[in-house]
Amino acid sequence: MKNNYIQIEEVRLYRLRMNLKHPFSTSFGTLTEKEFFIIEIIDDQKTIGYGESVAFISPWYTDETVTTVEHMMEVFLIPLLFQHPFQHPREVAKRFQVVKGNPMAKSALEGAYWDLYAKRFNQPLWELIGGVRTEVEVGVSIGIQPSITTLLKKIEHYLQEGYKRIKLKIKPGYDIDVLKEVRKVFPQIPIMVDANSAYSLKDIETLKKLDTFHLLMIEQPFGEREFLEHAELQKQLHTPICLDESIRTIDDLKLATKLGSGKIFNIKIGRIGGLSEAIEMHQFSKENRIPLWCGGMLESGVGRAMNIALASLEQFRYPGDISASNRYWDTDIIEPEINHHEGKIAVNKNPGIGYTISFRDMEKHIVEKKRFKNPNL
Ligand SMILES: O=C(O)CCC(=O)c1ccccc1C(=O)O
Ligand SMILES: [Mg+2]
Known part of the structure; x- marks a missing residue:
């Protein structure tokens, strides 16, 4: 044909x-x-x-x-x-x-x-790939701040904007003390941390202390190939480990699951080679009841729109790093800009990614x- x-x-x-x-x-x-x-x-x-x-x-x-x-x-x-x-x-x-x-x-x-x-x-992209929800839960990822005061202000600001989940970047020396202060002011809010591989097994005593802050998860504490080290840490931690950089292919996902290197996985379409691979990983995760969430790469509206479509799939169980356009840009390059309402972004019902490019911007x-x-x- x-x-x-x-x-x-x-x-x-x-x-x-x-x-x-x-x-x-x-x-x-x-x-x-x-x-x-x-x-x-x-x-x-x-x-x-x-x-x-x-x-x-x-x-x-x-x-x-x-x-x-x-x-x-x-x-x-x-x-x-x-x-x-x-x-x-x-x-x-x-x-x-x-x-x-x-x-x-x-x-x-x-x-x-x-x-x-x-x-x-x-057809809208989210529908084409088998999305099951018409709005996706989203959070905000806050970078390392020059002081605790600015960090607390930022958290307050994003909570006021309606975000329901806060991710904090951490690194050695900017971890336990920071979380203590954050938990004093915000004892209940859903918080997770992301280390972008900044730790190693010799930091295990510090990492074990993270258990006291009832975090949703700890993202990528160790290097990307350190599946064994992540498994060792997970044995000693109650807080679930989430892998980001480590997961490049579906085989990495299978390996990490088998070894117990993590309990939750961050899927980024770019890191794993495209939406087709993401859909395959989603299928595997659904069959094996592994919770996923959609990560972000500080995208413009085009990439963000794809992330929203992906996050509409069933097994995306945690809020994604898919914040509104105005969290990243003065003006995004799509129309309309992406907005959230109380930490939720509606899928776009137009064909494809649903948004149009603003060539003027x-x-x-x-x-x-x-x-x-x-x-x-
Ligand atoms: O809001 C976003 O787009 C994601 C923010 C984020 O955490 C991040 C941004 C750039 C590169 C890596 C990461 C990460 O998840 O590790
Ligand atoms: Mg990450």
């Missing part, structure tokens, strides 16, 4: 640089701006799909960067997209398997293809544009 095939005619890459509204500090350092690609792909019926790359300018979170993403897309992945038509977005990830690694580069293009496919068939941030036409047409 030849007419089931979708031919990609053109891919456009827009490299954007946008200032974050507030600097964001983790155990690794401080981000004041985000550089990323918005991908536009166009098919034979002139349907347009949008995707976003999530890699940062330096490889502090995982090994990819904005520039490696560009290279991989340009030299390997876009030519693969052009090679033959596709019938379904799942086939994109399959075709990309000939390229090792580089999940963020793959995910950016695959995401644009999912959006295009959903639009072509006039996007223009202001473009630092580079590239166009690739399908040479096989």
